[in-house]
Amino acid sequence: MEAEAYRGYCLESVAAIYDVVLITGEEPSWEVPYLRDCVVVPDPADQAALSAAGRMLADRYDLAGVLTWTEWYLVPVARLARQLGLPTTPPEAMQACRNKATARTQFARHGVPSAASVSVPTREEAHAAAERIGYPVVIKPAAHAASIGVIRADTPQQLTAAYEIADRAAGQGTESTSVLVEEYLDGPELSVECVTYGSETTVVAVTRKTVSTPPYFEELAHSVDAADPLLDVVAPAARAAIRALGITNAVSHVEMRLINGRPRLVEVNGRLAGDMIGHLVRLATGIDLPRAAADIACDRAPDLTPTRSSAAVIHLIYPDTSGTLTHLRFDDPRPPWLDKVHFQHRPGDQLLLPADGGDMFTARIGYLITTGPTAETADARAESALGRLVARVEPAPATS
Numbered sequence: 154m155e156a157e158a159y160r161g162y163c164l165e166s167v168a169a170i171y172d173v174v175l176i177t178g179e180e181p182s183w184e185v186p187y188l189r190d191c192v193v194v195p196d197p198a199d200q201a202a203l204s205a206a207g208r209m210l211a212d213r214y215d216l217a218g219v220l221t222w223t224e225w226y227l228v229p230v231a232r233l234a235r236q237l238g239l240p241t242t243p244p245e246a247m248q249a250c251r252n253k254a255t256a257r258t259q260f261a262r263h264g265v266p267s268a269a270s271v272s273v274p275t276r277e278e279a280h281a282a283a284e285r286i287g288y289p290v291v292i293k294p295a296a297h298a299a300s301i302g303v304i305r306a307d308t309p310q311q312l313t314a315a316y317e318i319a320d321r322a323a324g325q326g327t328e329s330t331s332v333l334v335e336e337y338l339d340g341p342e343l344s345v346e347c348v349t350y351g352s353e354t355t356v357v358a359v360t361r362k363t364v365s366t367p368p369y370f371e372e373l374a375h376s377v378d379a380a381d382p383l384l385d386v387v388a389p390a391a392r393a394a395i396r397a398l399g400i401t402n403a404v405s406h407v408e409m410r411l412i413n414g415r416p417r418l419v420e421v422n423g424r425l426a427g428d429m430i431g432h433l434v435r436l437a438t439g440i441d442l443p444r445a446a447a448d449i450a451c452d453r454a455p456d457l458t459p460t461r462s463s464a465a466v467i468h469l470i471y472p473d474t475s476g477t478l479t480h481l482r483f484d485d486p487r488p489p490w491l492d493k494v495h496f497q498h499r500p501g502d503q504l505l506l507p508a509d510g511g512d513m514f515t516a517r518i519g520y521l522i523t524t525g526p527t528a529e530t531a532d533a534r535a536e537s538a539l540g541r542l543v544a545r546v547e548p549a550p551a552t553s
Contacts, residue, residue, distance in 0.1 A: 155497055155514075156183075157183040157184075158495050158497060159427060159428065159429060160222060161183065162429070162431070162432050162435075162443070163222055163425060163431065163443035163446075164184060164187050164443075165187060166441055166443040166444050166447075167187075167220070167443050167444065167446075167447040168187035168188075169444075170444060170447065171217070171447055171451070172189045172214075173187055173188055173189060174188065174189055174190040174191065174192075174210050174213075174214060174216075175188050175190070175191045175192070176191075176192050176194060176197055176203060176206045176207065176210070177191060177192075177193055177194075177197065178193070178194065178195065178196060178197050179193065180193055189214075190210065190213065190214070192206040192209055192210060194206050197223075197226055197229065198225050198226055198229055199229075200229050200232060200233075203226075203229045203230070203233055204232070204233055204236055207219070207233045207236070207237055208236075208237075211237055216237060216239060217239070217450075217451040217452075218234070218239055218240055218447065218449075218450030218451035218452070219233055219234040219237065219239055219241070219450060220446055220447055220450040221424065222424050222425040222443075222446070223424070224251075224422065224424060227247040227250065227251060227423055227424060228244055228247045228248050228251055231243065231244040231246075231247045232244045234450075239450075240402055240449070240450060240451065240452040241402065241450075242349075242399070242400050242401050242402050242403045242423065243399055243401065245399065246398050246399035246400050246401070246423065247423050249398045249399065250398060250400070250420075250421050250422060250423040251296050251423075252295055252296050253270070253293070253295045253296065253333055253420055254270065254272045254295045254331060254333060256398060256420060256421060257270040257333075259397045259398055259399075260394065260397055260418055262397070263393065263396070263397035264393075265390065265393045265394050265397050265418055266390060266415065266416065266417045266418060267417060267418040268291075268335045268336040268337075268338050268417060268418070268419070269286050269335065269336040270333050270334070270335040270336070271285070271286070271333065271334050271335075272295060272331045272332070272333055273331075273332055273333070273334055274331070274332075276313065276316045276317075276320075279292065279312060279316045279332065279334050280309060280312060280313075282334040283306065283309070283312055283334050286334060286335070286336050287336075288306070288307055288308060289305050289306060289307040289337040289367075290305070290306055290312070290334050290335060290336065290337055291303065291304070291305050291306075291333075291334075291335045291336070291337050291370075292304050292305075292306055292312065292315040292316055292318070292319040292332065292333070292334055292335075293319055293332070293333050293335065294319055294322045294323035294330075294331075294332060294333075295323065295330075295331040295332065295333050296323070296330075296331075301322050301512050301513075302318055302319045302321065302322025302323065303319070303369070303370045304318050304319060304368045304369060304370075305337060305367045305368040305369075305370075306368065307367075307368075311368065315368065316332065319332045319333075320332050338410040338412055338417050338419070339410075339412070340410045340411045340412040340413070340417075341361070341362075341410065341411045342362045342364055342408070342409075342410050342419075343359055343360060343361050343362055343383065343387065343408075343409060343410070343411070344359075344360040344362065344375075344406055344407060344408045344409070344426060344430070345358075345359055345360075345387050345388070345390075345391040345406075345407040345409065346358045346359075346360060346377075346404070346405075346406060346407075346426060346430065346431070346434055346442065347391055347392070347395060347404070347405045347406075347407055348403075348404050348405075348442070348445050348449070348455055348457055349395055349400050349401060349402060349403055349404075349405060349449075350402055350449050350454055350455060351401070351402070351454075352396075352401045352402075354391070354392045354395050354396070354405075355457050356384060356387075356388040356391055356392065357434060357438065357440050357442070357457060358377050358379070358381070358384070358434045358437065358438060358440070359377070359378075359381045359383045359384050359387060360375050360376065360377050360426070360430050360433070360434075361375070361376045361377075361378075361381070361383075361528070362374070362375055362376075363375075363376075365471075365507075369507040369508065371471065371507060371513060371516070372428060372469060372513075373468070373469055373471065374466060374467060374468045374469060374532075374535075375428055375429075375430055375433060375466070375467050376433075376464065376465075376466045376528045376531065376532060377430070377433040377434055377436075377437045377438075377464060377465050377466075377528075378437060378463075378464040378527060378528040378531075379437045379438045379459060379461070379462040379463060379464065380462055380464075380527075381528070383411075386411075386414070386416065387409060387411075387416045390409060390416040390418065391405075391407040391409070391416075394407055394418050394421050395407065395421060398421055398423075400421070400423055402449045402450075402452075403423050403424070403446070403449065404424065404425050404442050404445055404446040404449070405421055405422065405423055405424070406421075406422040406424065406425065406426035406427075406430070407420075407421050407422075408420050408421070408422070424446075425442055425443060425446055428467060428469065428520075429467050429493075429520065429522060430467075431443060432465075432522070433465040433466070433467060433522070436463070436465035436492065436522075436524050437461070437462075437463050437464050437465045437524075438459045438460070438461060438462070439458075439459055439460030439461040440457055440458075440459060440460075441456075444456075445457065463524060463525065463526055463527075464524065464525050464526065464527050464528040464530070464531045465492070465522060465523070465524045465525075465531055466522065466523050466524075466525075466528065466531040466532050466534075466535050467520050467521070467522045468520060468521050468522075468523075468535045468538075468539060469513075469517055469519075469520050470517065470518040470519050470520060470521070470539075470542065470544065471506070471516055471517055471518065472504050472506070472516070472518060472544065472546040473546070474506070474546055474548045475503075475504055475505050475506045475508075475509040475511065475516075475546075475548065475549060476503070476504060476546040476547050476548040476549050477501065477502070477503055477504070477546065477547045477549070478498055478499070478500050478501065478502045478503075478504055478518065478544065478545070478546055479500055479501075479545045479546065479547050480500060480543060480544065480545040481496060481498070481499065481500055481518070481543070481544050481545075482542075482543040482544075483541055483542050483543075484541040484542075484543070485541075488534075490523055490524050490525060490531075490534050491521065491522075491523055491534070491538055492522040492523060492524055493520070493521065493522040494519070494520075494521045494522075494538075495519045495520050495521075496518060496519035497517060497518065497519050498517075498518050498519070503515075504516055504518070504546060518544055521535060521538050521539070521542075523535040523538060
């Protein structure tokens with residue numbers, strides 16, 4: 154049910170305006186109340202299967218548009234839309250979003266400030282690239298998501314282990330199985346939520362991020378404030394990155410870091426942000442990004458008029474250690490500013506942190522979302538709410 158916990162608000166928003174027919178990899182459950190029809194295919198990332206399902210639905214209905222917010226389906230869905238004669242950003246632009254090496258090349262070609270990056274096929278070449286770039290470096294798969302396989306290396310010894318981690322994750326890729334060695338951008342991390350329609354980009358919100366201590370890049374919190382003064386600072390770089398990749402019609406999640414107060418691009422995701430960021434944007438500004446994405450897919454100008462000016466924060470809950478979750482409780486009362494509390498694990502589940510070979514799916518206990526007139530207030534309220542959370546983890550016994 155994690156799809157419901159993180160993407161349910163998107164489907165609910167779209168279904169409130171449009172009739173929805175779904176292509177999915179498994180029988181729908183929580184999605185059923187929002188659907189008019191559904192086709193199940195074993196793997197929606199399989200272009201032939203996806204295209205056949207799309208043609209089947211096109212025979213049944215007068216389709217107006219095709220939309221996905223799933224990272225792995227961006228390229229196949231863009232191709233499907235083109236096959237059906239429906240509006241889409243060119244599949245080549247989505248391929249550039251999915252392949253970070255391609256994106257870096259496009260950024261350099263168009264003068265978009267980014268990180269030095271080298272694609273390496275072997276560990277030996279990774280070491281050579283790191284020496285040229287200079288430590289610390291970041292090792293990552295060229296085409297993955299959710300910070301899986303992304304790790305910082307400060308020394309050649311750390312690079313050897315980091316390369317193996319990134320290489321394993323890269324082997325799961327479809328657009329690319331390459332590994333990248335990149336310059337480490339030492340500055341605050343943020344994302345810019347953008348809407349592009351007819352090649353014109355509107356910057357809707359800035360999301361400030363809290364990430365874990367090195368060497369991993371697990372995202373621990375996101376904060377959206379409608380009045381964030383960084384909006385004007387980062388907007389030009391976000392628009393330039395979207396333009397460089399050729400995105401013409403999409404909601405985009407543009408990640409960057411501030412180095413000496415100036416933005417440097419990390420990557421562009423040609424989809425709605427994950428981790429409930431679109432929900433934070435709606436709480437803070439009133440702008441409905443899932444609705445905007447559906448409108449764009451149907452070649453309709455989205456309404457991006459802010460209707461409120463406040464702030465919202467999500468805290469992603471992780472344990473201090475890997476082990477067995479033995480106790481989990483959130484004490485009432487729940488004040489109006491506590492928008493959501495969600496647990497994705499329950500007592501008895503095994504939790505595995507990235508340092509022990511896990512990822513966000515095996516480690517994260519859940520999240521809570523708070524609101525306030527400013528980000529500072531929303532964050533203080535989140536800290537207060539976290540104080541009512543009781544989560545105990547029994548560490549795995551040490552092995553000799």
